[in-house]
Amino acid sequence: MTKIRKLWPPCVRSGHCCMQAPCGYGLAGEDGSCVYLLPANDLGQRSCGKYDEIREKEKHLGFSQMMGTGCSSTIANTRRAVVLSNLRKK
Numbered sequence: 001m002t003k004i005r006k007l008w009p010p011c012v013r014s015g016h017c018c019m020q021a022p023c024g025y026g027l028a029g030e031d032g033s034c035v036y037l038l039p040a041n042d043l044g045q046r047s048c049g050k051y052d053e054i055r056e057k058e059k060h061l062g063f064s065q066m067m068g069t070g071c072s073s074t075i076a077n078t079r080r081a082v083v084l085s086n087l088r089k090k
Helices: 016-020 051-061 078-089
Strands: none
């Protein structure tokens, strides 16, 4: 899994994946995005409100199936571009 993941751009916590649809641990809100996605920080990065729970449940795997597997999408992900721009300014 590690070798494959190196082919993709890194996750910058844009929240893109969670705003498209919730993962198996999430719950869709009225707009379809996950209700556990926390508000953006000053860089535009967003965190999962269930992060600790998910990490605990997946610790036997040695990696998280849910964290950092969708936000790296570079297609139609304007949130990623905003976060990267803000990170470069810092």
